[in-house]
Amino acid sequence: MIQENLSEIRSKIPDSVTLVAVSKTKPIEDVMEAYEAGQRIFGENKVQELVEKYESLPKDIEWHMIGHLQRNKVKYITPFVKLIHGVDSLRLLQEIDKQAAKVDRVQEVLLQMHIAEESTKFGLDENELIEILDQLNEYPHVKVIGLMGMATFSNDEGKVEREFQYLKSLFDKYKSEYQLNTLSMGMSGDFEIAIKNGSTMVRVGSSIFGKRNYN
Numbered sequence: 001m002i003q004e005n006l007s008e009i010r011s012k013i014p015d016s017v018t019l020v021a022v023s024k025t026k027p028i029e030d031v032m033e034a035y036e037a038g039q040r041i042f043g044e045n046k047v048q049e050l051v052e053k054y055e056s057l058p059k060d061i062e063w064h065m066i067g068h069l070q071r072n073k074v075k076y077i078t079p080f081v082k083l084i085h086g087v088d089s090l091r092l093l094q095e096i097d098k099q100a101a102k103v104d105r106v107q108e109v110l111l112q113m114h115i116a117e118e119s120t121k122f123g124l125d126e127n128e129l130i131e132i133l134d135q136l137n138e139y140p141h142v143k144v145i146g147l148m149g150m151a152t153f154s155n156d157e158g159k160v161e162r163e164f165q166y167l168k169s170l171f172d173k174y175k176s177e178y179q180l181n182t183l184s185m186g187m188s189g190d191f192e193i194a195i196k197n198g199s200t201m202v203r204v205g206s207s208i209f210g211k212r213n214y215n
């Protein structure tokens with residue numbers, strides 16, 4: 001099933017858009033099944049699970065941390081993680097810089113923007129974004145390559161679309177000045193709307209691996 005799901009999703013995604021297969025809560029065997037179908041980029045949202053999967057799976061996998069990241073756990077993933085999607089504070093970025101320096105890496109990250117109506121979702125507003133972008137030269141072991149956002153979980157496609165359009169407009173406004181090239185938006189329920197509105201990277205879990213029992 002996983003391989004069929006993957007090829008169906010791939011058929012809906014242009015080559016210019018990167019597919020992150022979100023394997024959180026799913027066993028190693030499921031990740032291997034997707035791997036054997038050619039998938040090499042996987043996303044996880046819990047540090048411990050990410051580290052365990054990294055250790056037991058092939059080393060040519062590119063691991064992305066897509067969830068909320070606590071500062072005290074950054075050190076476990078900076079040795080290997082390819083991209084951290086959810087950076088939503090300067091303090092977190094400072095810790096990533098410090099830990100990446102220790103392992104002599106420049107850690108690529110995305111800044112997470114608050115675009116959804118729900119107040120529970122994490123993310124920066126535009127002023128906080130600019131404040132961080134303007135201090136980046138103080139953090140040479142972090143490279144901000146783009147923005148990430150999550151739309152409201154809603155059946156109202158117009159609303160989801162407006163939220164993605166807002167994120168895209170921020171991306172366009174700042175991309176040349178700050179050399180941003182990645183816009184991570186779109187999940188199982190809304191990746192087609194996200195792509196239509198300029199996403200360059202989608203994070204798709206349940207449409208590939210099936211429903212999860214917990215988040």
Ligand SMILES: *Cc1c(COP(=O)(O)O)cnc(C)c1O
Nearest residue numbers: 022045066187188203204205206
């Ligand atoms: C779980 C998760 C996804 C994938 O969600 P699906 O609806 O299963 O595709 C994408 N992004 C983030 C940040 C997630 O936590």
